[in-house]
Amino acid sequence: MARIEVLKTYKIYIGGAFPRTESGRYYPLNNKAGKLIANICLSSRKDFRNAVVAARGAFVGWSSRAAFNRAQILYRIAEMLETRKAQFIEELMQQGSTAKVAESEVNLAADRLVYYAGWCDKYQALFGSINPVATSHFNFSVPEPTGVVSVLAAQDTSLISLVNAIAPVIAGGNTCVVLGSESKPLCAVTFAEVLNSSDVPGGVVNILTGKVSELHTHFANHMDVNATIYYGDDAEVIKTIQELATLNVKRVFIHNKGNGSASDAQSPYHILDTQEIKTTWHPIENIGASGAKY
Amino acid sequence: MSKTLIIPDFTKTATIDQVGVEERCARFTSRSIKKDTKLHGLKMVLSMIDLTTLEGKDTEGKVKQMCYKATHLHDVLPGLPTAAAVCVYPSMVKIAKEALKNSNVKVASVATAFPSGQSTREIKILDTKFAVDNGADEIDMVISRGEFLKGNFNFVFDEIAAVKEACGKARLKVIFETGELSTLDNVRKASEIAIYAGADFIKTSTGKISPAATMPVTLVMLEAIRDYYYKTGIMIGMKPAGGISTAKSALHYLVMVKETLGMAWLSNEWFRFGASSLANDVLMQLMKEATGVYQSSDYFSKD
Numbered sequence: 001m002a003r004i005e006v007l008k009t010y011k012i013y014i015g016g017a018f019p020r021t022e023s024g025r026y027y028p029l030n031n032k033a034g035k036l037i038a039n040i041c042l043s044s045r046k047d048f049r050n051a052v053v054a055a056r057g058a059f060v061g062w063s064s065r066a067a068f069n070r071a072q073i074l075y076r077i078a079e080m081l082e083t084r085k086a087q088f089i090e091e092l093m094q095q096g097s098t099a100k101v102a103e104s105e106v107n108l109a110a111d112r113l114v115y116y117a118g119w120c121d122k123y124q125a126l127f128g129s130i131n132p133v134a135t136s137h138f139n140f141s142v143p144e145p146t147g148v149v150s151v152l153a154a155q156d157t158s159l160i161s162l163v164n165a166i167a168p169v170i171a172g173g174n175t176c177v178v179l180g181s182e183s184k185p186l187c188a189v190t191f192a193e194v195l196n197s198s199d200v201p202g203g204v205v206n207i208l209t210g211k212v213s214e215l216h217t218h219f220a221n222h223m224d225v226n227a228t229i230y231y232g233d234d235a236e237v238i239k240t241i242q243e244l245a246t247l248n249v250k251r252v253f254i255h256n257k258g259n260g261s262a263s264d265a266q267s268p269y270h271i272l273d274t275q276e277i278k279t280t281w282h283p284i285e286n287i288g289a290s291g292a293k294y
Numbered sequence: 295m296s297k298t299l300i301i302p303d304f305t306k307t308a309t310i311d312q313v314g315v316e317e318r319c320a321r322f323t324s325r326s327i328k329k330d331t332k333l334h335g336l337k338m339v340l341s342m343i344d345l346t347t348l349e350g351k352d353t354e355g356k357v358k359q360m361c362y363k364a365t366h367l368h369d370v371l372p373g374l375p376t377a378a379a380v381c382v383y384p385s386m387v388k389i390a391k392e393a394l395k396n397s398n399v400k401v402a403s404v405a406t407a408f409p410s411g412q413s414t415r416e417i418k419i420l421d422t423k424f425a426v427d428n429g430a431d432e433i434d435m436v437i438s439r440g441e442f443l444k445g446n447f448n449f450v451f452d453e454i455a456a457v458k459e460a461c462g463k464a465r466l467k468v469i470f471e472t473g474e475l476s477t478l479d480n481v482r483k484a485s486e487i488a489i490y491a492g493a494d495f496i497k498t499s500t501g502k503i504s505p506a507a508t509m510p511v512t513l514v515m516l517e518a519i520r521d522y523y524y525k526t527g528i529m530i531g532m533k534p535a536g537g538i539s540t541a542k543s544a545l546h547y548l549v550m551v552k553e554t555l556g557m558a559w560l561s562n563e564w565f566r567f568g569a570s571s572l573a574n575d576v577l578m579q580l581m582k583e584a585t586g587v588y589q590s591s592d593y594f595s596k597d
Contacts (some may be wrong), residue, residue: 223590
């Protein structure tokens, strides 16, 4: 007897749960041959609003984790992604990749997570500084996470674009809301399942699927979002984001080259993007004068 | 000329169909309230809020700050109402009264060994009188839940009646702490006892016990008010308190009041929200409507 197929429902990821979009809208995703693969949630501005609430709620807990613990969790994401390798490769191929390209994309995604896991407890030493000052103060600057970050991931890839968008942001102790690729959304949802089983607290990463054209204004104008990152080239979108971000003086970062495998795609400076530098003046006895007093 | 009110037998109050109540409540949350209606509703919610601070760490400064907030909810947005009242401990009534002397905002004081109510009647009466003498316009008392659960309904009735007498002109709100009454049948019973004993308002919770106000509990209390109104023509007020922190749920409560009691109750004379964080969420929604942009709590005063 023929078995009835059990098809997966691709849903969005908000606050550690997998709801459908509150709007009830969806769009069909076809493979190259024009056959329907899945119906994908067409997220609305209210989904984004709910995701920001979840991200804000998760921020205090995540940013106060020990840096080393964040490193462990990022590494854990890489581990879980590795165990699902076959599934990711299959989804990438459904979305038009060849087997070889698909495999190298999944490998690169896992490697990139390991790369940022390594940086979690090291970028502070790189970007922080002890500053020479003329008065009797011990003066030092340290990077601190900026808060909730909204990210419009690159559209041309499914998995690596998402990892590029998420890893440096959460490595730095921020929480985020990410919009996956519209035309290649399968891995976004499956990656959310990986996050969900990797000790990443609910709300730290929230993943939506849908249209950049519908959502970019909300990603840029929400008053409770502290930074917006856009991976793409659309001049109109860039202009709108930059204008709307002025409302609450968000940090805006535009990555024009959407190519996730470019060699400069991984860098500790991507972590620095969503950090604020805090400087402390600590009064002490005479520093720098000759002769130790102890 | 008033007719004599016959006190019913409280051991035989109506029983509540819990499933029915829950289904009815679910219907209240499905009304679509948008645009102008929503704006109007949200402003109404603001005007019904009893801004509350009931903590051991309360200071004069905190109370003064909250009183200022009650009269200046969000000055950036013109045309907002003030809160209905501030709700404080008896020791803070004088300060609140002074801070609000040039406004219409009422001062409500909890009394009767709030929140547990575990004290003698003498002390509870003194507590009430102290608050009233200091200028409280409204008294929020707690019932003795232990006596109620023992079945000692007369004790509870007499206590409410005694406190009502001590209130003088101040309006009396009676808190049941429904989270400790365990069944909706008990909530209905407590409502009837309080109403017949002289309560001007009935109130769900102290805010110190979870669950606090829920929609089913509030519906049961509203129905007790409605039945009493049908019988006597006397209106009783309702105050759900604790746990209502979003503008959306507040609108659901307004729908419930409207559909259970009618328009007459939709004013802060007959309906209140006891809440500390609700006001800011409503303000954020109003600012969202005014600016078209989702808001952040960073830009709203905390107290």
